[in-house]
Amino acid sequence: MAVTAEAVKTLRERTGAGMMECKKALVEANGDLDAAAEAMRKAGLAKADKKASRIAAEGVIVLERSADGKRAAIAEVNCETDFVAREKDFQNFANAVALAVLEKNPANVDALGSLPIDGGKSIEDTRRELIAKIGENITVRRFQVIEAPAVVGTYLHGTRIGAVVAMKSGDDAVAKDLAMHVAAINPARVSAAEVPxxxxxxxxxxxxxxxxxxxxxxxxxxxxxxxxxxxxxxxxLNEITLLGQPFVKDDKQTVEQYLKKAGGEVLSIVRYEVGAGIEKKQEDFAEEVRKQVESSKKA
Known part of the structure; x- marks a missing residue:
């Protein structure tokens, strides 16, 4: 049957899919917009499941902090390429994940997946539909909620490194300085007493x-x-612990000395870096080009 341009446009707006894909779905659904959209959704989810085994080692670190400054959420959301990591829909999804973590503090990734985004679809359904739309595997790898009696300091270096510092005492400025230090220097523990x-x-x-x-x-x-x-x-011990390290904004004093002057005590630190610990597939670009050339000759 004939499909109007207006119907194709409407379906594109609903699904985010390409024009030809929308036109094909409408033809198969005899022009029924709802049926076409549902068929595309199911097909997209099936494609998403097939991509689940692909390594997703790129992505973003996202942070959200409560209005009173005493709670913060940090999360890592991954994709396959840094190009997609810069894509607006992907970043919006990652920010929604961090907000849901802060508000609900789910027990694990599975529990997080069942939470709604803006009162609508679940995070898991949104994730799978985004995979279908973008064409890359997307995962929520990890997250954490940090609380403190005084203040929680946060610092995001671009979109690849995030740090959170929970303070027993101290103000916002001190907490942010320390979060910046943790992001830059990556201490393993707060103090020597915490090292096993x-x-x-x-x-x-x-x-x-x-x-x-x-x-x-x-x-x-x-x-x-x-x-x-x-x-x-x-x-x-000084090299691997926050208190023993030279302060990133003034290396003539240690973080411990800075804290004594500024007034503050650190309870805990968290630092996320995109892809840390994920074994990435090593690509040999020259070999890939050679194979393509040989393949074209045979053809």
């Missing part, structure tokens, strides 16, 4: 072996060698 004893023991054993093999230490008494080793352990 087995990690410390492992590093100490490495330093003991290094000291024993260093020719400069030949003939030195055991007590002196122990002091050398403990000095290296303290230096390592």
């Amino acid at each position: 004893a087995d990690e410390v023991a492992k590093e100490r054993s490495v330093f003991i072996e290094q000291a024993a093999q260093d020719p400069k230490n030949a003939g030195k008494p055991r007590e002196l060698l122990e002091k050398i080793v403990e000095g290296k352990v303290r230096k390592w």
